[in-house]
Structures are given as structure tokens and as C-alpha cells.
Amino acid sequence: xxxxxxxxxxxxxxxxxxxxxxxxxxxxxxxxxxxxxxxxxxxxxxxxxxxxxxxxxxxxxxxxxxxxxxxxxxxxxxxxxxxxxxxxxxxxxxxxxxxxxxxxxxxxxxxxxxxxxxxxxxxxxxxxxxxxxxxxxxxxxxxxxxxxxxxxxxxxxxxxxxxxxxxxxxxxxxxxxxxxxxxxxxxxxxxxxxxxxxxxxxxxxxxxxxxxxxxxxxxxxxxxxxxxxxxxxxxxxxxxxxxxxxxxxxxxxxxxxxxxxxxxxxxxxxxxxxxxxxxxxxxxxxxxxxxxxxxxxxxxxxxxxxxxxxxxxxxxxxxxxxxxxxxxxxxxxxxxxxxxxxx
Amino acid sequence: xxxxxxxxxxxxxxxxxxxxxxxxxxxxxxxxxxxxxxxxxxxxxxxxxxxxxxxxxxxxxxxxxxxxxxxxxxxxxxxxxxxxxxxxxxxxxxxxxxxxxxxxxxxxxxxxxxxxxxxxxxxxxxxxxxxxxxxxxxxxxxxxxxxxxxxxxxxxxxxxxxxxxxxxxxxxxxxxxxxxxxxxxxxxxxxxxxxxxxxxxxxxxxxxxxxxxxxxxxxxxxxxxxxxxxxxxxxxxxxxxxxxxxxxxxxxxxxxxxxxxxxxxxxxxxxxxxxxxxxxxxxxxxxxxxxxx
Numbered sequence: 001x002x003x004x005x006x007x008x009x010x011x012x013x014x015x016x017x018x019x020x021x022x023x024x025x026x027x028x029x030x031x032x033x034x035x036x037x038x039x040x041x042x043x044x045x046x047x048x049x050x051x052x053x054x055x056x057x058x059x060x061x062x063x064x065x066x067x068x069x070x071x072x073x074x075x076x077x078x079x080x081x082x083x084x085x086x087x088x089x090x091x092x093x094x095x096x097x098x099x100x101x102x103x104x105x106x107x108x109x110x111x112x113x114x115x116x117x118x119x120x121x122x123x124x125x126x127x128x129x130x131x132x133x134x135x136x137x138x139x140x141x142x143x144x145x146x147x148x149x150x151x152x153x154x155x156x157x158x159x160x161x162x163x164x165x166x167x168x169x170x171x172x173x174x175x176x177x178x179x180x181x182x183x184x185x186x187x188x189x190x191x192x193x194x195x196x197x198x199x200x201x202x203x204x205x206x207x208x209x210x211x212x213x214x215x216x217x218x219x220x221x222x223x224x225x226x227x228x229x230x231x232x233x234x235x236x237x238x239x240x241x242x243x244x245x246x247x248x249x250x251x252x253x254x255x256x257x258x259x260x261x262x263x264x265x266x267x268x269x270x271x272x273x274x275x276x277x278x279x280x281x282x283x284x285x286x287x288x289x290x291x292x293x294x295x296x297x298x299x300x301x302x303x304x305x306x307x308x309x310x311x312x313x314x315x316x317x318x319x320x321x322x323x324x325x326x327x328x329x330x331x332x333x334x335x336x337x338x339x340x341x342x343x
Numbered sequence: 344x345x346x347x348x349x350x351x352x353x354x355x356x357x358x359x360x361x362x363x364x365x366x367x368x369x370x371x372x373x374x375x376x377x378x379x380x381x382x383x384x385x386x387x388x389x390x391x392x393x394x395x396x397x398x399x400x401x402x403x404x405x406x407x408x409x410x411x412x413x414x415x416x417x418x419x420x421x422x423x424x425x426x427x428x429x430x431x432x433x434x435x436x437x438x439x440x441x442x443x444x445x446x447x448x449x450x451x452x453x454x455x456x457x458x459x460x461x462x463x464x465x466x467x468x469x470x471x472x473x474x475x476x477x478x479x480x481x482x483x484x485x486x487x488x489x490x491x492x493x494x495x496x497x498x499x500x501x502x503x504x505x506x507x508x509x510x511x512x513x514x515x516x517x518x519x520x521x522x523x524x525x526x527x528x529x530x531x532x533x534x535x536x537x538x539x540x541x542x543x544x545x546x547x548x549x550x551x552x553x554x555x556x557x558x559x560x561x562x563x564x565x566x567x568x569x570x571x572x573x574x575x576x577x578x579x580x581x582x583x584x585x586x587x588x589x590x591x592x593x594x595x596x597x598x599x600x601x602x603x604x605x606x607x608x609x610x611x612x613x614x615x616x617x618x619x620x621x622x623x624x625x626x627x628x629x630x631x632x633x634x635x636x
Contacts (some may be wrong), residue, residue: 013576015536016459023450023506024465027489030503031472034483041486052486102378105371110364113375119622123386126618126625128565130584131607134591135389138404138600145388145405218382228627250367279478282567286588300478300591307482308572317482331474 039318048191048313055314062318064141068210075195077319080296080302081326082196086205087213087298088277095217095224096269102221103228104258118229122222129219136215163211167293169203170210206295212283220276224269231265232258271334278327386611393417393605400600416601417609426605427579428586433613435497435582436563437551439504442554443559446506451514452540456526466515469601473508485572495580499573504563510555517551518544554628564614583610 037052042062046055066077094304106117124132139145147160147279169242175181182190182199189199235258243253259266281300284290290297290305299319307316388407392400393416395409403410453459454466484503485494493499521544529539545552570585581589587606591598618625 012457013459014535016457016462019449019453019457019536019540020465021467022446023511025471026446026503026506027469027508031475031480031508032468034480034487035475037486038479038483041482048485052490102375105375108368108371110369111375112366117357117375117379119619119627120382122622122626123615123618124382126561126565126614128567128584128587128607128610128614130565130567131589131610134587134603135385135596136609137591138384138604139391141404143383143404148405156544192349208413222382223629226626230629275476281475281478282584285567285571285589303478303481304571307485308550313482313485319484320479327476327479328474 012343038317039321041314042321043318044314045312046317047311048307048316049311058314062315063322065315066318066322070192071197072195072267073315075304076294076297077299077322078194078196079200080297080299082201082203082280083205083209083294083296084280084298084300087209087216087280088274089214090205090210090213091220091277092273093221094213095273096266098217099221099224099269100228100262100266102225103232104254106225107229118226121225124219125222127219129282130286132215132219133283136211137164137287140211161207164208164288165292165301166207167291169206171204174204174291203295206292208288208292209296212280212287212296215283215287216277216280220273224272227269228262228265233264235261247306267334267337271331274330274334275327278323278330299326347634353501357542389604393608395601397599397601398542404600413601415597416603416605419599419602420605420609423586423590423602424578424581424582425586425609428581428583429609429613431500431580432564432582432584432610433590435500436560438501439563440556440559443507444555447510447514447555448545448552449540450478450506450511451516452518452544454511455515455518456523456544457522457536469508469511473512481568484569488573494573495575495577496573497580500580500582504566504569507559510559513555514548514551514559521547549604550627553621555616557624558628560617561614561625566589580610 041052041055043057043059044055045058045061046052065071065073067074102117102121105111106114106121123232141147142160142162146163147158150158151160172181185199189202190197193201239257239261240253243257248256279300280298281304284296284298285304286299288296290301300323302318303316303323306312306319351407363620370423388405391407391409392404394412394414396413396415399406399410450469454462454469488494488499493502525547526539529543534542536569564585566582567584570580570582571588574580574585578586578589583606587610589602590603590606
């Protein structure tokens with residue numbers, strides 16, 4: 001009997017590793033080994049064109065140029081980081097709030113056409129980011145649909161703009177209403193911090209970047225709504241009924257009952273949003289290529305541009321590594337907040 | 344007097360709350376239909392515009408019905424080899440999906456149902472890679488493909504995508520939930536691991552497989568970054584998204600909107616068709632990954 005079990009264990013071990021072989025092989029070649037390669041190449045001057053063996057080891061030079069040396073490369077890196085941060089700060093709250101709102105509205109017990117609404121809202125999520133970017137490029141033209149709709153709902157007050165060609169920052173526009181421009185700005189606003197003038201740091205997202213932000217929100221709401229809906233359907237009906245008997249109105253039910261129960265889902269959605277927005281690439285590639293005036297240059301696009309168009313693969317690998325550290329830290333902070341709130 | 348107070352007051356309150364609920368419902372419908380319009384109208388306008396002539400698009404970019412109906416945009420796209428791109432997209436998505444489902448199921452089964460030495464470590468290592476953002480993997484992937492001579496080839500487009508950590512995770516979740524007694528019975532009958540997997544466990548995991556098929560196909564069909572770095576010169580290997588992006592750059596400032604939107608619709612419509620037939624599985628799939636992730 002004992003030998004029988006032992007033999008079975010051995011057979012299981014063989015079967016176990018055998019079943020794993022294709023996956024392990026693929027992971028080793030295309031995920032695990034490449035990660036070490038990438039770390040190594042971030043310490044080289046490889047251009048991405050010559051054979052990788054010809055790359056020269058240059059120590060932490062790439063990181064020094066990105067973080068410490070005053071110059072165009074540090075300026076671009078922090079510009080990209082700034083744009084990405086504005087992007088994320090705008091999109092994540094917007095997509096989360098709207099997705100939650102839609103989920104709660106669609107989840108109403110007496111509502112009809114539920115599946116139609118769900119389908120309609122989810123639909124953009126399944127389409128190609130490139131096709132959608134092309135479509136929005138069309139809608140964002142000066143005489144395009146977006147401007148015409150804005151004009152109609154503001155009774156002609158809206159001045160049509162060429163969205164994707166407009167580098168003006170949102171906060172700069174608002175400052176302008178109060179007479180604060182680069183010319184009238186105090187001297188400290190023109191001082192450089194990390195190779196970028198303070199005035200640039202506080203620009204807000206440019207009009208072009210906001211165009212991509214709106215598009216990104218539009219395509220991701222559906223997925224997040226479906227995640228919220230799944231969580232809402234797990235809430236027992238009795239919980240709501242009890243709240244109603246206690247005389248809670250719908251706002252009280254939402255903030256007192258629904259929201260606390262959805263907290264884990266909420267944090268999951270925010271994490272997804274953070275990771276997604278910090279990697280925004282496809283839309284930038286098609287719609288703006290980082291322009292106008294580098295105001296849509298995101299970190300992900302900077303990685304691509306340096307590595308594949310500027311032949312600075314080593315530098316690009318270093319940026320990618322820094323991006324990974326940033327995303328990882330954000331996720332950890334996020335988790336810390338979640339766990340802190342649970343206690 | 345007191346008695347009638349107690350009977351009428353609750354009904355009045357109830358009537359008022361019923362009225363309020365109805366108002367809320369009407370407002371909800373209005374809002375929901377308006378939002379549905381925001382989500383769907385751009386697609387309708389894109390389809391209509393893909394059948395317009397270029398002068399008309401420049402003159403009336405928001406008109407819903409084309410004045411002169413033309414296939415010019417589609418003809419231009421087919422002249423640019425869009426048929427080949429569509430074939431590539433379809434071929435790659437199919438191959439990737441079939442292998443991803445098979446390899447993910449095998450791995451997921453092995454990691455959850457066979458307690459072999461080292462399985463825990465392997466599972467954590469693979470799931471851990473889900474934390475690595477795609478953009479961070481871009482350069483490592485390029486280095487490996489270049490070293491292996493897989494740039495500008497179908498193998499470079501397909502092989503790295505043949506299994507995903509997400510797929511393994513999804514399948515593992517499902518296998519975990521299947522009772523062990525089912526296999527014990529088969530084992531007593533003398534079945535080996537292969538027979539148990541293919542004849543007993545795999546058929547039970549059908550919902551998970553359907554979800555993974557849809558995720559994989561959709562992911563591969565819409566994928567842009569991977570083909571972008573793999574295909575550097577050979578335009579015959581373009582996928583639909585890659586071809587579209589190339590056209591946007593290649594056509595210069597005067598964009599030929601009917602052709603670009605025709606291409607966008609050719610990219611969108613196959614996925615949309617699959618979505619409308621299988622939408623239940625799309626939504627179930629996203630719920631699994633959401634709640635359990």
C-alpha cells in the first residue's frame with residue numbers, strides 16, 4: 001500500500017511537471033529571462049539596431065541622465081511623468097465615479113431594458129483602441145461632432161477648437177481668466193525644478209491630452225461598470241430592505257450601505273485604473289504622437305520613442321524600469337490604504 | 344379620528360414614496376438613454392462617414408445620412424491590402440486563442456490539482472508576472488525576439504502570446520472549485536492523469552474555457568503594441584490595428600477619412616458581431632476576473 005502511494009506520488013510529480021512544460025517554457029523565454037535582460041540593458045548604451053552583444057556597459061549613466069543631469073532627457077522624462085500624472089488624476093476618479101453611478105442606476109430592481117443599457121455601455125470596451133482613436137480623431141476636428149455638440153448645448157457660446165492640436169494647459173487657461181499668464185507670472189514660476197519650469201509643472205493637462213483622457217474614460221467605463229454590477233448583485237436584497245424600513249432615503253442607502261459594501265471592488269477598480277492610465281500608449285501613438293508641444297508625451301510613449309525611433313534602447317529600458325518602480329509603489333500605497341481602511 | 348389618522352397616514356406616505364420612485368425611474372431612463380447615445384452614436388456616425396465622399400466629409404462632417412453613397416473608402420482600403428491584414432489578424436488571434444486555452448488549462452490543472460513538489464513556487468512566480476505592466480515588458484520582449492531572429496515573422500507575433508498568466512490564473516480558479524471526489528472515482532478505475540484531465544476535468548471547465556476563448560481572441564484581435572515592435576519592415580505581416588496606425592501616419596495631414604473610418608469599421612465589426620452573439624460570456628468573463636482578481 002505504502003509503495004503504491006509513493007509510486008502514485010512520483011507519477012503525479014512527473015505528470016505535474018509535464019503539464020506545466022509548455023507554459024514554463026514560454027514563460028521562461030518570453031517573460032522571466034527577458035526581465036533580467038531588460039535590467040541589464042538599462043545599464044548599457046545599446047541602440048536597439050546593432051546586435052545586442054555589441055552593447056556597452058555604462059553603469060548607472062542612463063539613470064543619472066534621467067534623474068540628475070540637467071538637460072533635454074531629464075526634462076522629457078519629467079514632462080512625460082507630469083503628463084501621465086495629470087492623465088491618471090483626471091481619468092481614474094472620472095471613470096470610477098461614472099462607472100459606479102451607471103452600475104447603481106442600471107442595477108435598480110424595477111428598471112427595464114437593463115441588458116440593452118449594459119450592452120451599450122460595455123460595447124466600446126471590446127473595440128480596438130486604434131480604431132477608436134481614429135474615430136475620435138475624426139470627432140475632435142474643429143468642425144467635428146464634439147465641437148458641434150458643445151456649441152449646441154451652450155447655445156453657441158462654445159468656440160470650436162482643434163482639440164488634438166491645442167497645447168494649452170487647462171490650469172493655464174483658468175489662470176488666464178484671472179490675468180495670470182507666463183508674462184505676468186512671478187519670477188519663481190519661471191524657475192526650473194527638475195529641468196522643467198514651475199509654470200510648466202502647474203499647466204494642468206493640455207486640451208489635446210484632455211481629448212485622450214475623455215476617450216480613455218469613454219472606453220473604460222463599461223468594463224468597470226460590469227465589475228461594479230457583479231459586486232452589486234452579490235449584495236443581499238435584505239440589506240437594502242432593512243435600510244428602507246429604517247427610513248433611509250436613496251442617498252443615505254448609497255453612502256451608508258452600498259458604498260461601504262463595495263469598498264473592496266472600489267479599490268480593485270481604482271488599482272486597475274491606475275495601472276492602465278500609467279501605461280497609456282496606443283491612443284497617444286495614433287492621435288498625437290506626443291504632440292502638440294510634447295503635451296501628450298506620456299511615459300509609455302517616451303519609452304517607445306526613445307527605444308524604437310531614437311535608437312536609444314538602453315535609455316528606454318531605464319525609463320521602463322523606473323516606470324515599473326512607480327507603478328509598483330503606487331499599487332503598494334494603494335494596498336496600504338485599503339488595508340488601513342479595513343481595520 | 345385617531346383611528347383614521349393611523350390608517351391614512353401610512354398610505355399617504357407610501358403613495359408619496361411610490362410617486363417619488365416613479366419620478367426617479369423616469370429620470371433614470373432619460374439619463375440612461377442619453378448616455379447610451381453617447382456610447383453608440385460615434386459608431387453610427389463612423390459607419391455613415393465611411394460611405395461618404397471626401398468633399399462631403401470635409402463640408403458636412405456630422406451629417407448622419409450620406410448625400411452620395413460611395414464605396415470609395417472601402418475600395419481604397421482593399422487596394423492597400425486590408426484583406427491581407429484582416430487575414431493576419433484572424434489567423435494570429437485563432438492560433439493564439441487555441442494554444443492559450445490549451446496551455447493555460449494544462450498549467451492551471453497541474454498547479455491546482457496535482458500537488459507536485461515546487462508547484463506552489465511556480466504558481467506564485469507566474470501569477471506574480473501579472474503585476475508587470477505590458478509597457479515594461481516591451482523592451483525585454485524585443486531583445487529576446489531580436490536575439491532569436493523572430494522579428495518580422497509570424498512566429499514572433501504568435502509564439503510569445505501562446506500562454507498568458509491571466510489564462511492560467513482563470514483556469515486555476517475554476518479547477519480549484521471542482522470537487523476532488525470526481526477524480527478519485529476515476530483513479531480507482533485506473534485512469535491516468537491525462538485521461539482524468541481530458542475526459543473528466545476539462546469538460547467541467549467549459550464556462551471558464553468559453554470566457555478565456557473570448558478574452559484571448561479579443562485581446563489578440565485588438566493588440567497593438569506587440570505587433571508594433573515585432574513588425575518593422577514587412578507590411579505583408581501587418582495586423583488590422585497596425586495597418587490602420589500605419590495609414591494614419593502615411594496619409595499625411597489631409598487624412599482620407601472615408602478610408603480610415605472604413606478601416607476602423609472593418610476592425611470593429613468582426614469583434615462587434617462576436618460580442619452581440621456571445622455578450623453573456625463577455626460580461627461573465629469580466630465579472631470572474633473582477634471579483635476574483
